[in-house]
Amino acid sequence: MGNVDFENDEGYKYLAISREEKLQFTSKPFDTKKNRWVPDAEDDKKERCFVAAEIKSTKGDTVTVVTVKGNEVTLKAEEAQEMNPPKYTKTEDMANLTFLNEASVLTNLKDRYSAMMIYTYSGLFCVVINPYKRLPIYTESVIKLYMGKRRNEMPPHLFAVADEAYRNMVQDRENQSMLITGESGAGKTENTKKVISYFAIVGASQQSAAEKKKEEGGKKVGTLEEQIVQTNPVLEAFGNAKTVRNNNSSRFGKFIRTHFSGSGKLAGGDIEHYLLEKSRVVRQAPGERCYHIFYQIMSGFDPSLRGKLKLENELAYYHFCSQAELTIEGVNDKEEMGLTQEAFEIMGFEDNEIQDLYKNVAGIMHMGEMKFKQRPREEQAEVDTDTDAQNAAHCFGISHEDFLKALTKPRVRVGTEWVNKGQNLEQVSWAVSGLAKAVYARMFRWLIERCNKTLDARAIERKYFIGVLDIAGFEIFDLNSFEQLWINFVNEKLQQFFNHHMFVLEQEEYKREGIQWTFIDFGLDLQACIELIEKPLGIISMLDEECIVPKASDMTYVQKLNDQHLGKHPNFQKPKPPKGKQAEAHFAIVHYAGTVRYNANNFLEKNKDPLNDSGKLICIILLLTTN
16 A cells, blocks of 8 residues: 555545554554453443443452543453454454454544544445545545555545446456445435446546547537436435435435446446335425425526526425425535536436426425315315416416316216216315325436436447445434335345345355354344334234225224234334424334334325326326426
């Protein structure tokens, strides 16, 4: 690692320890027999903090230590964890530690993070701690330093992992994948973006100047590598939102394939998406926002846009996107709108395609203001004032009379005939919300397909791909609802897959090599929770069943869950009373990352996701007009 160019790079100090610092660590006095880590008695929050100490005396299976804070503590010998010699301070790979225990791992990560060295290896894995600030370690100069290097030649970095995947693909002629896991706000999406950028640059570097020029010929758009990178601003605008833990939280999962030719040339990309959080379109929890695009459109980036979309009121007027936060500290929605617009242009979107997307978003905003009233002595709702309905229909490009009729008197099939069925006020309200969510979901699906069309570089044969999975991370909020249950269930399954393929397969390798080892099936640790959710008579199947039971409610569902699982399943619990800002909860599940209290309100409605036939017809019309 004696690379002069690297040591002169501005990102060097955020990635590597200087020679001088290494010498200081090595020369520190240390006694392996005396130095220990012990639980910090002053840790009021019970967060598993440790403090350095020296053993003063030993008696049976207990030891008395004096901590660096001057406190004398007597505890069980097994609670005093061994401390590594100073030469291992800020070590790059924790697999090299002499003593691999919880205190040593946490201390090493903390020491490196304090120096803003956010990447650390742990054997096969790369551990990342979110710095919540921009660091100069993702520049093109840093990328070039990692290209073609073996992992042990450079300090820990996501680029080293990405480069290893790329080299394995080229040499072994096999598809590769990268798995990025973590809780909400851990930085998964940002690291996914860095990986995709790396693959785009490395793959493009294999192309000749003539090929690149040909690729750009006759187009007003960016190169393929630019387009692959620019899918991020587009999808983040429509698929990311502020939550209480993350200002740019992915509210959908995606599997991104970067395709290459047989020689490693960039050959396009494609995206699969999962679990878009549709309910956010019509409802936001305290401290959160709707999807970024709603606020970007209202930011004034294009002074004429709001007029075209009939969005003449202030943002707070539009209920579907103003139930909680309207702004994000440190984020300028006007600037973000500029980046979204620029990304659309680089991706080769036509002006009418971009405008149709904006119209659909505006139409949803107008739908949130549509007012209805109940006719006296009739099971029939009617529009109160139709200005907002006219505005919504204008944005959708449909007749506002037909639009209102589809909501208040939808066509339903009775036997072999179609009839118009009157709807009461509650039914119309559900229909409006259901239609708004359906329009947004279908628009998002079209957006993904349109991005994939751009990234389909037919001029170069696709031979192999590297896939990167980016899903919403594990979530524990003050209010945990239907969406958190699904997100956490997916993370539970993903963690089980991770445990099995990394730990279980590693142990099988030990057995093949004749290493003495007691087999542990880490995958089974999570199986009980997974079965509680997905097995027959589990949380999902009972919810589906309750959705077809007449007069069922969220609370009848909770009662049946309690009857079936409370006191009988170790992962199903009665929730503890709320503390502070915590919302009421109706049941709790013990997940791998902690116990989550779930509020069951609206579970049945969200699971049904009602949309009548007229609403489906409207969605088809909108999809056709967008196409």
